[in-house]
Amino acid sequence: MVGRSTQCGMNxxxxxxxxxxxxxxxxxxxxxxxxxxxxxxxPGAGDRPVAAAPxxxxxxxxLDLPRYLGxxxxxxxxxxxFQRQCAGAATADxxxxxxxxxxxxxxxxxxxGRVDEAIGEARRVGPEGAATLQVxxxxxWLGFLPQVWGDYWVVELDADYQLAVVSEPxxxxxxxxxxxxxxxxxxxxxxxxxxxxxxxxxxxxxxSAGP
Numbered sequence: 001m002v003g004r005s006t007q008c009g010m011n012x013x014x015x016x017x018x019x020x021x022x023x024x025x026x027x028x029x030x031x032x033x034x035x036x037x038x039x040x041x042x043p044g045a046g047d048r049p050v051a052a053a054p055x056x057x058x059x060x061x062x063l064d065l066p067r068y069l070g071x072x073x074x075x076x077x078x079x080x081x082f083q084r085q086c087a088g089a090a091t092a093d094x095x096x097x098x099x100x101x102x103x104x105x106x107x108x109x110x111x112x113g114r115v116d117e118a119i120g121e122a123r124r125v126g127p128e129g130a131a132t133l134q135v136x137x138x139x140x141w142l143g144f145l146p147q148v149w150g151d152y153w154v155v156e157l158d159a160d161y162q163l164a165v166v167s168e169p170x171x172x173x174x175x176x177x178x179x180x181x182x183x184x185x186x187x188x189x190x191x192x193x194x195x196x197x198x199x200x201x202x203x204x205x206x207x208s209a210g211p
Contacts, residue, residue: 054199063131
């Protein structure tokens with residue numbers, strides 16, 4: 001959808017920090033996320049087959065950024081240490097800036113009634129329409145440093161721009177976002193099937209608190 005602030009929802013600040021850690025891990029294990037050649041056997045387990053590794057993660061073909069703007073709610077996420085303090089339904093608001101980049105405002109209610117807020121900036125990476133973005137929450141004067149930007153890939157999005165899945169190249173982090181704070185069970189089950197087809201593990205998802 002990488003912490004000096006623990007954000008829930010489409011937490012681009014979290015993505016900024018977590019992605020850097022994930023990329024370091026990926027650099028140490030070059031084969032992570034690469035396509036397998038088929039079922040393999042686990043050493044010591046005889047001929048019992050295991051699932052093949054998923055192919056490289058791909059973003060959606062086209063993202064209409066103006067339609068993507070506005071408010072999103074986090075429905076679910078992979079567990080991560082950056083969101084341990086989240087105690088309620090989180091929101092992320094996206095607003096187009098005159099420069100063409102996007103202002104990001106993340107809000108996450110915490111225990112005791114406090115709301116944690118972070119303001120950042122997102123930019124598109126690649127040609128017009130690309131669904132690959134980067135985000136930073138560091139001060140603007142540090143924006144020239146590649147290290148302060150984190151990957152933000154839209155890997156699933158419905159035609160009406162009501163339901164989105166955000167991740168990054170290693171699949172270590174995952175957020176499920178919606179224009180509404182909840183999703184009918186039938187739609188949720190269909191979504192988890194699509195996530196599995198994309199190489200994610202739906203069983204790892206933590207459903208976010210909501211009204």
